Amino acid sequence: MRAMLWHRVSDRGRMAGIYDRIVGPLSTIGGLVERGLAYIGSLAELVGQAVAQVFVSPLKRSLNFQRACHQAMVVGVGALPVISFITFFIGVIMALQGAYELRRFGALHLVADTVAISITRELGPLVAAIVVIGRSGSAFAAEIGTMKVTEELDALSTMALHPVGFLVTPKLVAMLVMMPCLTIWADLMGVLGGSVFGVNGADYTFASYLAATLDALYMRDIVTGLVKSFVFGLVITAVGCREGFATGAGSDEVGRSTTAAVVNSIFLVVFVDLVFTAIFYVTSGV
């Protein structure tokens, strides 16, 4: 009798152990998914409010336009030098890496195609986005976070100015316009970088390299990159501003929100890139 009871108790213990092993990780995954969805929901809410503010105060469109132009200069024109250098170097690197494999098959003449497609479809928009995250996404979080700590957001509210309309809307408009522009520029610089190898390491002239690039590219290659860059702009602005508004009390909180803005933006941009690349692959069959 005692042995039976002991078996029953130990069975119950074993069941509880199995239950914990299954339910524990599942509840952790469920919690992560819930938090992730709540985060994306908060981003969507912020973007919705920012877009609505474009239409709320039509009388003040000139002021909003001025603020958006200022942001476009900071976000877009300010990023040109660093994006130029980085994508130029990446163009050279892609050509070198591509040539390493292509020459084994005697296909060195395809290096222009490799560079053109990889830059326009993937690396141009992605590198431009990562540079903009580092320059502007972090700056958005730090600016809004500091304004929250120093009660400037409260001051805007008491002046009947909506912080989202005043701060986020111009940034969003600027980013949605400038990200595709920066991506086109990044594409050009990447191709230019590839041409340096093409002219010096393969049998191209500069003109023949450009001609080969144009031959290799379809309009959809460029358009998919631009569509992605537009969504990247949306994500970077939403995450940067959301983290700024979520800043708690104290100056160390500004550092936390800046870090969160950069890390979350990079993660979401790569995730969005994956989703869009998969969609383009399935829908276009390439």
Place this chain on the structure above:
Amino acid sequence: MSSQTAGASEHDTKQDTGGPIISVRDLRVKYGDREILHGVSLDIQPRETIAILGGSGSGKSTLLRTMVGLEKPASGTVSIHGTNLSRASASELDQVRKKIGLSFQGGALIGSMTVAENVALPLREHTNLAGSTIDVMVRIKLQQVGLIKFQHFMPSQLSGGMKKRAALARAMAMDPEILFFDEPSAGLDPIIAAGIDNLILNLKKALAVTIVVVTHELASAFLVADRIIVLDGGHIVADAPAEELKRSTHPRIQQFLNRVADSDTAEDVDYLSLFMEQLLKPSHMEGR
């Protein structure tokens, strides 16, 4: 001395004329589970100058933030011009806010704009005035606070007192009916603080505005206010004209007025007993 409950039932309905310009009824405000204001009621009449006096943690800043709609009350109401801020729509709240000006403790000037741009901001956003007219109005406001020479300075280039004066100029930009001051003389040397007090007195004489000053500075409160409301631990303990308040026998008010510290609440600690207790804890014995 009138208490916080005085007249509590008289002003519950919307009043546009004759009634109080600000009416607070049974206001409770919580931060998480912690209640900061425990059922505060008060009325402020048009063109009255009120000082809300209290020590650190008394809830005076929370009361101010709730009165301008920056904090949502857990229960109770704040009405300005008869508009209940808790129930007001966004546009109604905006209409109320255009009639008030708040001078923040640290200034809260927009750091990316010059002093003049800060003062011009509400005018540019809420009026259709020509740029040249706004420039003239900004100069007038800056002249009133003595900052005309600093109009092109950035907020980071200003001293603490200048920031407060610039914030006051911005608060006055829309010619508000109610001016709120959050700790106007905190962190300033006595001379600059006296200058700010004089500025408030001048405004009181020159403009037909209602002024609400939140402060812990006794001298400042007695100098500028027609009536002083004393907050302690989230309750109103006094609501009376300055002279009447000085005669109050309320122990907490006397303590505040005479700058008497709270009795030391720290308990004597027997460190030897604590040490022995830790040493002889069962957890230390288990391993043996």
